[in-house]
Structure formats: structure tokens, C-alpha cells
Amino acid sequence: MIKNIVLAIDGSVHAQHAQTMAIDLASKYDAQLTLVHVLTHDHPSTEFERMAEVEHLSDSKQPRVSEKENTYSAVARFLGSTNDSKDAKESRIIVLLGEQIIDNASKSAHKAGVTSITTEILTGDYANSILEVAKKTDADVIVMGRRGLSNLKGFVTGSVSHKVSQRAECSVLTVK
Ligand SMILES: Nc1ncnc2c1ncn2[C@@H]1O[C@H](COP(=O)(O)OP(=O)(O)O)[C@@H](O)[C@H]1O
Ligand SMILES: [Mg+2]
Incomplete structure (x- = not known):
């Protein structure tokens, strides 16, 4: 019986597939669903763009000024009314995206x-944080994407999904 499901999401298309699977399982088993997102700290702006596009963040908040403007700069502009430093703005984007996801x-x-x-x-560390939530909630299964935002060619499994699969005490479902 599946009673507790942990779903790890990073804003990638792969995580969305995992999300569909986890929600389906949770509703069929009437299970408790815990959604986990670990704030990103090492992703280049191309990954932010993918993330923001998947989450429709820039589309919903503000139209683009021109075709040339990318999603990252649209989100940055959305936050642009403050006098925050570039780093502070980036931190706010990361939190905003996380909350949206x-x-x-x-x-x-x-x-x-x-x-x-x-x-x-x-x-904190992505995999460790996911593993801690799984432990805390006594998860029966962790559902996650097989890949994530980085989409590095030649790798079948991402580093976070690999580490979680290796170390989890419960079952791990890596969704393709
Ligand atoms: N910051 C994060 N917060 C929550 N889940 C994450 C995070 N990063 C990765 N994951 C989970 O791990 C899966 C695989 O991602 P990852 O191993 O990082 O692959 P990649 O190297 O392609 O980015 C994602 O689909 C998501 O389910
Ligand atoms: Mg990743």
C-alpha cells in the first residue's frame, strides 16, 4: 500500500512528467503527497529560462517587450522596479520560481x-534535502524525473536522481 508519496520538482519538463505520475498515484491510493522543491543555486540562465517557460512565469506576469528579450530578462524586468543588486534580484527570481513551481x-x-x-x-544540497523529506514523512516512494534542467547530452540519469536512487531507504520512481 502506498500511503506517503514524495514528489521532487525542479521546474523541468521531466519533473512535470513525474508530477503527472505522482498525482495519479496519490489520487488512486488516496495517499499523502509531499511536494519538494530545493531552491536552485548553480544553474545558468538558460536553465532559468527553461524553468520559467515551463511554469509560464514570464507569460503570465508580464508580456515580453520584444522578440529579443528572453524569459530570464523578462522575469528580471518584472522584479526590476527595486534598487536591489543583481545578486539580490537573482535570489528573488529563484524564490519566485520555486514558489511558482x-x-x-x-x-x-x-x-x-x-x-x-x-x-x-x-x-541546500538537492539530493540530501529530498532524502531528508522522504525520511521525515516516512515516504513509501519518491517520484522524480530521470533527468532535470541541465539536459546534458550523453547522460541517461541526472546527478540528483542518481544520488537519490542510490541512497533512498524507500523505493524511487524515476519517470522518463
Ligand atoms: N532543485 C531540485 N528540487 C527538487 N527536485 C529536484 C531538484 N533538482 C532535481 N530534482 C529532481 O531530480 C530529477 C532529475 O534532475 P537532475 O538529476 O538534476 O538531472 P539533470 O542533471 O538533467 O538536471 C528532476 O526531474 C527532479 O525530479
Ligand atoms: Mg539538475
Whole structure:
């Protein structure tokens, strides 16, 4: 019996596939669903763009000024009214994207009839944070994407999914 499911999401298309699977499982098993996002700290702006596009962040908040403007700069512009330094703005983008990722997933789960949803937005090592949540919630299964945002060619499995699969005490479902 599956009672507790942990879903790890990073804003990638792969994580969205994992999300669909986890929500389906949670609604069929009437399981508790814990959504985890660990704030990104090492992704180049191309990955932010992918993330923001998947989450429709820039589209929903503000139209692009021109074709040339990318998603990252659109989000940066959305936050641009403050006098924050570049680093402070980037940190706000990371938090904003993280909240959006969790919020979108939470709404989808709710829509699909999942009644018990908890959310975790954390900082730190990605895999360790996911593993800690799994332990804390006594997870039966961790659902995650086989790949994530980096899309490095030649790798079948991402480093986070690899580490979690290796170290988890429960089952891990890596969704393709
Ligand atoms: N920051 C994160 N927060 C939550 N889950 C994550 C995070 N990074 C990766 N994951 C999970 O791990 C899966 C695989 O990502 P990862 O191993 O980082 O692959 P890649 O190297 O392609 O980025 C993602 O689909 C997601 O489920
Ligand atoms: Mg990654």
C-alpha cells in the first residue's frame, strides 16, 4: 500500500512528467503527497529560462517587450522596479520560481482530487534535502524525473536522481 508519496520538482519538463505520475498515484491510493522543491543555486540562465517557460512565469506576469528579450530578462524586468543588486534580484527570481513551481503542482494535485498535500521549499544540497523529506514523512516512494534542467547530452540519469536512487531507504520512481 502506498500511503506517503514524495514528489521532487525542479521546474523541468521531466519533473512535470513525474508530477503527472505522482498525482495519479496519490489520487488512486488516496495517499499523502509531499511536494519538494530545493531552491536552485548553480544553474545558468538558460536553465532559468527553461524553468520559467515551463511554469509560464514570464507569460503570465508580464508580456515580453520584444522578440529579443528572453524569459530570464523578462522575469528580471518584472522584479526590476527595486534598487536591489543583481545578486539580490537573482535570489528573488529563484524564490519566485520555486514558489511558482510548488504552487502550480499543488493546484494540479488539488484539482485531481488529492486531499492531503504538503509542500516544502528548501535550501541546500538537492539530493540530501529530498532524502531528508522522504525520511521525515516516512515516504513509501519518491517520484522524480530521470533527468532535470541541465539536459546534458550523453547522460541517461541526472546527478540528483542518481544520488537519490542510490541512497533512498524507500523505493524511487524515476519517470522518463
Ligand atoms: N532543485 C531540485 N528540487 C527538487 N527536485 C529536484 C531538484 N533538482 C532535481 N530534482 C529532481 O531530480 C530529477 C532529475 O534532475 P537532475 O538529476 O538534476 O538531472 P539533470 O542533471 O538533467 O538536471 C528532476 O526531474 C527532479 O525530479
Ligand atoms: Mg539538475
